[in-house]
Amino acid sequence: MTESLLTGSAQVNGVEIAYVDRGEGDPVVLLHGFPDSHYLWRHQIDPLVEAGFRVIVPDLRGFGASSKPQEVEAYDMRTIVNDVVALTLHLGIQRAHIVGHDWGAAIAWMYAFLMPRRVDHLAVLSVGHPGVFSTPSIEQRAASWYMLFYQFPGVSEQLLRRNGWRLFKEIMGNEGDYQRYPRELAKPGALTAALNWYRANRSPEAELRVERNFPPVLAPTLGIWSSGDKALLEEGMTGSVKFVKGPWRYERVEDASHWIPLDQPEQVTKLLLGFLGTERAATTPSRRRRL
Amino acid sequence: MRTEHADVAIVGGGIAGASAAAYLATHGVSVVLLEKQDRYTDIVRGEWIAPWGMREAQLLGVEDAFGLGGAWEIREWTQWDETTDDPETAETVDMTRFVPGVGGPLSFPHHLVCELMAEQAADNGARVVMGARKATVGDGPVVRYQTDAGDHELRAGMIIGATGRGCTVGRQIGVTMATSVHHWGGGVRVEGLDDWPMDVQAMGTEGEKMFMVFPQGDGMARLYINFPTANKHRYRGEGGTERFIADFELDSLPDRGKSVYAAARPIGPLKVWPSVAMFPERPIVTDGVVLVGDEAGNADTVLGTGLSCSLRDTRTVCEILLGDDWSPSAFEPYLAERKFRMERLHFGAGIIAKLHCEFGPEAVARRRRVRELMAENFAAQVTGLLNMVPPEDVPEFGFSEFFAERLFRERV
Ligand SMILES: Cc1cc2nc3c(=O)[nH]c(=O)nc-3n(C[C@H](O)[C@H](O)[C@H](O)COP(=O)(O)OP(=O)(O)OC[C@H]3O[C@@H](n4cnc5c(N)ncnc54)[C@H](O)[C@@H]3O)c2cc1C
Numbered sequence: 001m002t003e004s005l006l007t008g009s010a011q012v013n014g015v016e017i018a019y020v021d022r023g024e025g026d027p028v029v030l031l032h033g034f035p036d037s038h039y040l041w042r043h044q045i046d047p048l049v050e051a052g053f054r055v056i057v058p059d060l061r062g063f064g065a066s067s068k069p070q071e072v073e074a075y076d077m078r079t080i081v082n083d084v085v086a087l088t089l090h091l092g093i094q095r096a097h098i099v100g101h102d103w104g105a106a107i108a109w110m111y112a113f114l115m116p117r118r119v120d121h122l123a124v125l126s127v128g129h130p131g132v133f134s135t136p137s138i139e140q141r142a143a144s145w146y147m148l149f150y151q152f153p154g155v156s157e158q159l160l161r162r163n164g165w166r167l168f169k170e171i172m173g174n175e176g177d178y179q180r181y182p183r184e185l186a187k188p189g190a191l192t193a194a195l196n197w198y199r200a201n202r203s204p205e206a207e208l209r210v211e212r213n214f215p216p217v218l219a220p221t222l223g224i225w226s227s228g229d230k231a232l233l234e235e236g237m238t239g240s241v242k243f244v245k246g247p248w249r250y251e252r253v254e255d256a257s258h259w260i261p262l263d264q265p266e267q268v269t270k271l272l273l274g275f276l277g278t279e280r281a282a283t284t285p286s287r288r289r290r291l
Numbered sequence: 292m293r294t295e296h297a298d299v300a301i302v303g304g305g306i307a308g309a310s311a312a313a314y315l316a317t318h319g320v321s322v323v324l325l326e327k328q329d330r331y332t333d334i335v336r337g338e339w340i341a342p343w344g345m346r347e348a349q350l351l352g353v354e355d356a357f358g359l360g361g362a363w364e365i366r367e368w369t370q371w372d373e374t375t376d377d378p379e380t381a382e383t384v385d386m387t388r389f390v391p392g393v394g395g396p397l398s399f400p401h402h403l404v405c406e407l408m409a410e411q412a413a414d415n416g417a418r419v420v421m422g423a424r425k426a427t428v429g430d431g432p433v434v435r436y437q438t439d440a441g442d443h444e445l446r447a448g449m450i451i452g453a454t455g456r457g458c459t460v461g462r463q464i465g466v467t468m469a470t471s472v473h474h475w476g477g478g479v480r481v482e483g484l485d486d487w488p489m490d491v492q493a494m495g496t497e498g499e500k501m502f503m504v505f506p507q508g509d510g511m512a513r514l515y516i517n518f519p520t521a522n523k524h525r526y527r528g529e530g531g532t533e534r535f536i537a538d539f540e541l542d543s544l545p546d547r548g549k550s551v552y553a554a555a556r557p558i559g560p561l562k563v564w565p566s567v568a569m570f571p572e573r574p575i576v577t578d579g580v581v582l583v584g585d586e587a588g589n590a591d592t593v594l595g596t597g598l599s600c601s602l603r604d605t606r607t608v609c610e611i612l613l614g615d616d617w618s619p620s621a622f623e624p625y626l627a628e629r630k631f632r633m634e635r636l637h638f639g640a641g642i643i644a645k646l647h648c649e650f651g652p653e654a655v656a657r658r659r660r661v662r663e664l665m666a667e668n669f670a671a672q673v674t675g676l677l678n679m680v681p682p683e684d685v686p687e688f689g690f691s692e693f694f695a696e697r698l699f700r701e702r703v
Pocket residue numbers: 302303304305306307308325326327328335336337338339340341423424425426453454455456457459476477478564583584585586589592594595596597598599601
């Protein structure tokens with residue numbers, strides 16, 4: 001019943017990661033967010049393959065057909081970045097274009113900080129650089145996942161499932177793959193795993209722990225934000241320019257909810273095709289030895 | 292002819308049969324479920340389940356099949372009726388607090404929920420046979436049936452008959468039904484109700500129609516109309532669905548029902564049926580066969596408790612099947628509980644049908660009187676409780692002739 005385009009699965013970084021690996025050419029890694037899976041990118045995979053890319057699309061840990069550890073600590077951002085690194089290595093890839101949406105964009109940013117030489121071009125959808133102060137106030141936020149987790153840090157699996165998943169459906173509205181999500185999340189351990197992404201990374205305490213020492217992003221970077229996003233502000237994306245030393249491009253997409261790859265599939269494909277592989281990175285600062 | 296074996300064979304994979312298969316399989320019983328359809332489609336069955344029915348679903352461990360099959364919790368019930376002067380002042384009941392741990396009733400696409408229950412059964416080891424035709428039950432007990440692959444013979448310790456109001460298994464074991472039809476009804480699933488409040492279900496009577504709107508979330512809803520038997524062909528033939536939807540243009544509804552009649556687009560077939568009550572004339576348990584769900588007899592669908600009853604049947608019967616004694620006497624508690632339950636439901640359905648599914652000036656005057664009585668004395672609304680809580684929890688006085696007499700008495 002679950003739609004899947006997966007072509008393989010590998011044991012990496014202590015978990016089983018399922019993925020799509022199709023096409024030949026420069027590798028591009030597509031990272032989904034919450035509560036999606038590789039299937040979020042279904043409209044982009046074929047055109048990218050046809051355009052001459054090798055397209056790698058994992059189910060990130062906790063989602064889809066990949067392992068779903070039940071402990072919160074297993075969802076630390078660095079651990080997830082390591083999953084992606086280990087997977088690309090496993091597939092014999094040294095350097096790739098990294099594209100991410102939602103949590104996948106957060107992972108992509110982190111990847112660019114930690115592994116600058118493994119990133120060719122970087123494309124981030126919806127979620128801007130973590131250094132930008134762009135958290136909308138509670139009042140500005142419509143019902144969304146973000147609101148849920150800021151306002152109800154104690155949200156429980158049981159609360160979301162009650163009364164025919166009423167609260168879940170209410171929050172999700174009719175955006176993204178809203179009809180598929182509950183079915184996916186009802187699989188054993190899936191809801192806990194998905195919520196653990198937030199529990200590990202967006203607890204209110206984590207919010208207060210402002211990290212300011214992000215290394216500049218050298219890769220050419222494309223930021224995409226949609227005007228129909230109910231949870232995230234445009235400034236979050238446009239403000240990212242301050243943190244990007246490589247060439248920066250910003251695109252605003254109209255008539256799309258938060259789920260840009262689903263709502264404007266052709267436009268997203270076009271933006272990616274027009275961007276990936278077209279720019280040069282800023283030069284890496286020479287590594288001086290400390291005396 | 293292939294011979295197969297199972298502890299329990301279930302004939303009919305509707306809400307009763309599929310939930311039984313899911314429950315038994317989860318508890319380690321070997322089960323074969325025979326469903327006549329090749330795949331689940333909308334055959335227009337109930338799509339509104341009472342809170343007490345959802346409690347049964349929880350006890351059976353099949354509640355997720357509802358939520359994931361597209362169920363939507365409805366929170367409020369507004370009675371918009373021609374006897375209410377202004378739609379804005381219609382009375383609303385909060386339905387979320389009747390059964391602890393459950394919430395309001397759910398409205399859902401029936402066939403998708405059955406499909407998920409069958410899938411749950413299969414995931415837990417049951418064998419689900421779709422496209423099982425010509426099921427015949429014999430002594431042994433044994434079920435013979437056909438599929439595209441040929442003839443099959445299935446030997447089981449017990450057979451559950453769950454073929455619905457067609458009573459296929461029941462007829463084969465000699466259970467005849469007395470029936471009565473009070474009115475006719477029709478239903479269709481629609482989408483596009485973007486301006487209808489998804490928290491609110493509507494019920495009411497106007498002219499020769501008793502109408503119901505049960506939202507299913509995301510602008511979808513199940514619409515029903517009950518109407519007099521004398522007029523049973525009103526939606527027959529060309530344009531029937533359009534006429535049906537157009538009939539939701541009603542003075543009783545806010546904005547004359549515009550958010551329904553002008554917006555609804557059908558997403559399933561329109562089916563019209565006699566609203567029949569069935570009373571079994573012989574015991575519904577024999578040596579080797581037990582009937583559940585509509586196949587065991589049902590109350591008039593106007594009450595909206597058929598699904599809840601089916602799940603209660605399933606739970607009671609399956610709990611017995613988890614024990615060692617499968618003799619007819621082991622099922623006596625089921626027979627006793629069901630008899631008590633159905634007496635109450637038939638009685639309640641009689642009151643509701645008389646109140647809301649009779650038409651014309653006399654019936655309108657009756658509804659007006661009863662409304663006044665209910666406003667004066669809250670206890671007169673007791674019958675409405677049958678939609679929320681299990682029949683045994685409804686106060687006894689609601690089932691007395693004295694109460695009915697008092698409710699419908701013409702005052703001078
Ligand atoms: C229009 C309508 C509206 C209703 N509204 C409500 C409501 O709002 N709320 C409520 O609670 N109840 C309602 N009901 C009643 C409710 O739908 C039934 O009580 C309930 O569906 C009974 O479930 P069941 O499994 O016993 O039978 P069914 O739902 O009839 O299922 C029987 C299954 O067995 C299969 N089958 C039939 N014959 C055979 C055979 N020979 N071999 C193999 N398989 C077979 C059928 O294909 C079907 O899948 C309504 C009923 C109708 C008709």
